[in-house]
Amino acid sequence: MEQSPTITPLSVPITISPPRLSRGHFLMAMVLIVLGYLLLWPVLLLLINSFNAANDWFVEPRRFGIDHWVNAFQRPGLIQSLGNSLLIWSLTVGISFPIGVAIAWLLARTKIPCSRTLEFLFWVSYMVPSLPTTIAWITLLDPDIGMINVGLKNLFGLDQGPFNIFSVPGIVWANLMGHGISIKVMLMTPAFRNMDSTLEEAARVGGASNLRTLFKVTLPLMVSPMIMVFALQLLRVFQSFETEYLLGVPFGFYVYSTKVYALVRNAIPNYGEATVLASITLLMIVLIIPLQRWILERRRYTTITGSFRPGLIDLGKGNYLAFALLAVFLTLLTFGPMVILILGSFMQRIGYFVLGFTLEHWRLVLSDPVFVKALRTTLTLALTAALVSPLIFSVLAYILVRTRLPGRGALDLMIWGSGAIPGILAGLGLLWVFIGTPGLNALFGTIWALIIVVVLQGKTTGVNIMKGVLVQVGADMEEAARVSGAGWIRTYFKIWLPLLMPTLVLVAVMNFVTASGATSSIILLASRDTMTLSLMALELSSNAVGNREAASIVSIFIIFFTVSGALLVRYFGRRFGVHHDMRAGPSAAI
């Protein structure tokens, strides 16, 4: 090999770059600071404030002490509300899990007719927020005016309706009908579908009977996705709010989230004890997260498969029986409630068929300025979330997947971990951030506070979907453009944007849906001026107001937005082959 000639560098087209990644480092620092301020700081603030022993935080100076902790543990029913949360969660999971497994197995592994459509309908029922479903079940099972109770009273000449939705079994029932069952079906069916059928075939060829194969091979294989779904369910124990608020409060039954709300929204707000309760909950979550992550990480590789030919079991006539059974379930979960809400909205008085039907409620609601404003607020929130979140999430995903910037681990953990913070607590924390930060306190009570919440709400799922697509698209698409002479800007507009557009739209629609149904995350930040449809429905159907006919109408609007969003997601998901990842993180299970 010959020696290199003496070479002198030319100065012409070369840019001498300053310390190379400085812009990247700056961006990373900004991202960590802003997200940390909005996601992490509120949570820390809850913990810190719980030790502020001042009685009135707005008047008295800060004084540290454990007074609120002592008071909280002495106040009857406060710590018990955490136990109630656990009770409701255990009952709901205990009942819905076996049902969910059975339905997922029927959909994924048997020759049941129209299994894809049925799966999609379960998914739709998951997309519908639990607030409208709960309102529908109140319409049916209110002890006095519930349609079923009234019908049974008339039919059998009973003095009292046999069912009471305002009870622990009632809350569990509403949870099951809300998301309890549909979420398990939604998460487990794809996992069961992707199970490698050659494993089963190997067992059959190896001399095992159908039944033996089921018990020795299929079921053990199913255990893995089941454990994953269970792990994802662990944090749901603290997520629910609306159902317990509508059904539990009337008979004095509080779970931790409704307790926090009650303490904050008391005539004399008891922020101190609310933050204590929030802190205890956060500590429990902090204990659960590593457990959940450990389960998910450990199980990650056991279900991966390249085979997409599931061996389907023919149930014979049972196929149709199973189909009928699932049709009944779907009716209970989604279509029943929808029909009931529509029916109820036209009744003079819900539960009193004798009074006949009327358009009056529709006329009143549609001409109510409060409703018009709530509709406008909801649409503003949902559309902003749809427009802004995909941009932010794609940048975050890009940083995580494509760059080697320091701090990615922290960023990933922050996005993942904050997905586990229940909406009501995130809202409470943000409330203090807004109030406590000069400049930001002007935001409190305005729509901007809500926009920040709804934009960031879908971050865990959204970032994970974008990450998946970035991995799939591959860095070489971008590198090919760079080598071809395109700068960053041209690469972004000519290569990235067109390639990512379908996913951006998908994430946009998903955020539209979550934002239009948001309740617990924004309830503490909203004011009279920034009431959304969900908050309005919640208020209308609470016992204090008790205008269930109007609540039905508002609910119909919420369902309309979410279901049409769901249909759009399906359209884009199908067309561009974007699939949900059940490991997308805890917020996927929210």
Add this chain to the structure above:
Amino acid sequence: MTSAAPTSTATAKPDDDAKIAVSLRGLWKTYPGSSKPAVQDLSLDIRDGEILTLLGPSGCGKTTTLRMVAGLEHPDAGDIYFGAQAVVMTAKRLFMSPDKRNVGMVFQSYAIWPHMTVAENVAFPLQARHFPKNEIKDRVAKALDLVGLAGFEDRQGPLLSGGQQQRVAFARALVTEPRVLLLDEPFSNLDAKLREQMRVGVKLLQKRLNIAMLFVTHDQIEALSLSNRIVLMNFGVVQQQGDPRLLYEAPSNEFVRDFVGRTLLFKGKVQSSNGAGQLAIALEGAPDCVVFGRTYHPDGIASGAAVYMGVRPEDVEILPANGGAPPAGTIGGTVQAALFVGERIEYQIEIDGQGAMLLYGERHRPIEEANKVWLKLRPDGHSAWSSNWSHKDE
């Protein structure tokens, strides 16, 4: 050369500029989080009109090297020059971004943008460099014609076969007439037949354009057949460089010997040696078989030492045994299994005093299993090694 390409330069000697298209000087690269450097102190030159191949197992640093030339990776230390122009000088913190370098690159996955047609894919590098519209049209047509895809202009990327995608990738890489073309395992995604065709196609294309090519592969057949020169790498270090014949016939270490082509290792004893490294070696298990080989070990190997003789399979002739002891210059053996693979027959032969080896025999003179054979080795031109080290064992 296009207007965008930096060609004539005032400072460099014209003679050197014409010869060297790309030179790398002392490149080091360690990925963050890795303790071992991916590339260590690498220096090499790619001459104009030459195909230089970076060959080596996966993880040997060859792709990293290619990506540093393209500008997709930053070396930790070292310089890169295109002709006389420096594109990377780490000491001076100088780094020319990939879009300014005017290299052509064919990616392993081809990276055909799925949202564009064939013509749009090929036109992209020209548009990025602001060529006039009518020239773009001409050049795209010319480039597609060059790779035999005229008439496919409006086809969408995903609707092309693997071979067609690859040709689009070549057209896109060549359309600006870059001085150097970078190929990252371009044949690995093609089936065997197409791979052979494309190999010939690339060789012809390169002759026609007289362009410098830096070609990365782990496939030694591709490397041997395409290259003017091969740089064989392992663990980020150049093991040997030279023309294909040199690597095959005079491997400088065990890694090169085992990586390029197949080698049979015969046990033997050095009978005599000379200062130039030539050895006469008596094979174990054959009283009357002495062959000549050489060692590249700087200290040579002393007489009487036990050695391994590296023999290429095609340098062994399989003769049917006619009873009695093997004649002079041969070693005896027994056929354990005969595998007919089409163009030849592969024999598993238990060789006297050596163990079992896989040898190749002619299709027209089959030998039945369990028969005795005599193996006739070429009398010289082998290599001698003091160990049987094999990189495959690592």
